[in-house]
Amino acid sequence: MKRENTVPASRVPATTITAGRATWFVVLLGIVSLFADMTYEGARGIIGPYLALLGASATVVGVVAGLGELLGYALRLVSGRLADRTGRYWLVTICGYLVNLLAVPLLALTGHWQYAVLLMFAERVGKALRSPPRDAMLSFAGKTMGRGWGFALHEAMDQTGATIGPLLMAGVIAWKNGHILQDYQFGFGLLLIPAVLSLGTLGLARVLFPNPRDLERRTPELDVCGFAKPFWLYLAATACVAAGFADYPLIAYHFQARAVVDGGWIPFFYALAMAVDGGAALVFGAVYDRRGMGVLIAALLAGVLAAPLLFLGGFDSAVCGVVLWGVGMGAQESVMKAVVAAMSPVARRGSAFGIFNMSFGVFWFAGSALMGVLYDVSIPALVAFSVVVQLLAVPLMLLVMRRHRASTDEGHDVK
Structure with a gap:
């Protein structure tokens, strides 16, 4: 197969590899994500009632x-490996965004829930296709501007869209009263606007940065055939975080079922969490670039404290819990990804993100399902599970830090 983005590092002019140029690339992809999140996060806020109708x-x-x-x-995992094998990071990313974003406004044309379900699956498949190669391209820019800050800046812009989208749709449905099918179809149709803006910005980024791997200053790689042991230990640690971190739909269900929060406040709580997510990502990213992986321990403890506050307290406790939940999310989407990039060779960066995302998602799903079952049995049991499983990640993360530091001292780091 013909490979894309194969310009050797030695031929890349040094003047093209600057922090400013790398930052501009991250900002462009951040704008893409901002409008993309407005599109599909806006849809996720109203898809449940729409399917019911x-x-x-x-x-x-x-x-x-x-x-x-x-x-x-x-x-x-498939998407990441495909991008690495072909070198066509842009092609895989663009195809993913096309499927991901265009499936949302097409929901306005459905008249049967079966077709809507197929479009929901298509939207998730599109996101699966574009996420690993896009994260790999972000990591190339991050090597120059600081990986923590690169992923944090992108996450902050991403979460801006994730905050605006649901609020926009909530306003539209309130304005239209939301009593008939056509009100929701109008909302989905309106989401074509941010979808087009996202795809247009993506096309601009492709034109301005045809070879994003050129943004990473290359160093000799001693091992590009596999991943070192710290990488697999890191996957185990992040799997514990994923399994024990409560999903927001379950949190919202609890707020509604136990009358902890008035129903009208629930989407605003989610918007608050998304805003905290973006701000926390910026802080964690900057600290990571200066202090290293130790910042993840603080983020893990925030996630541990979230569950007791969310599920065992009243309104004030819920507010604090939502803030800490947003802090945990901010770390997951910034520093956790930066560490993946630091532990993987350039030639296998897409595969590394594919493996990480698949592992995190599978354990997130399993943990969420189990916590849903535990909720019906005993809320304290749910909280205990969440706390214990996330605390298991702390010693694993400390071991990762020690092993990774040792491999760096021996000259085997694959940054």
Whole structure:
């Protein structure tokens, strides 16, 4: 196969590899993600009631949501390997965004819940296709500007869209009253605007940066055939985080079922969490570039404290819990990805992100399903599970830090 982005590092003019140029690339991809998140996060806020209006049962909605997430994460391994094997990071990313974003406004044309479900699956498949190669390209720029800051800046812009989208759709549905099918179809149709803006910005980024691997200053790589032991230990640690971190739909269900929060506040709590996510990502990213992986321990402890506050307290406790939940999310989307890039060779960067995303997603799904079962049995048991499993990640993360530091001292780091 013909390879894309194969300009040797030795031929890349030194003047082209600057922090400013790398930052501009990250900002462009951040704008892409901002509009993309407005599109599909806006849709996720109203898809449940829409499926109900189409005649789907609660069981269908729950199963479809879970399977969609599982499918979306499992396929990331395939996408990452495909990008590495062909070198066509841009092609795989663009195809993924096309499927991911255009499936959302097409929901406005569906008249049966079965077709809507197929489009929901298509949206998740598109996200699975584009995530690993896009993260790999971000990591190339991050080597020059600071990986923590690169992923943090992108995450902050991403979460800006994730905050605006649901609020926009909530406003539209309130304005239209949201009592008939056409009100929701109008909302989905409106999401074509940010989808087009996202794809247009993506095309501009492709034109301005045809070879994103050139943004990373290359160093000799001693091992490009596999991943070192610290990488696999890191996967185990992040799997514990994923399994024990409560999903927001379950949190929202608890708020509604136990009348902890008035129903009208629930989407605003989610918007608050997304805003905290973006701000926390910027802080964690900057600290990571200066202090290293130790910042992840602080982020892990924030996630551990979130569950007791969210599920065992009242309104004030819920506010604090949502803030800490957003802090944990900010670390997951910034520093955790930066560490993946630091532990993987350039030639296998897409595969590394594919493996990481698949592992994180599978354990997130399994943990969420178990916590859903535990909720019906005993809320304290759910909280205990969340706390214990996430705390297991702390000694594993400390071991990763020690092993990774040792490999760096021996000259085997693959940054």
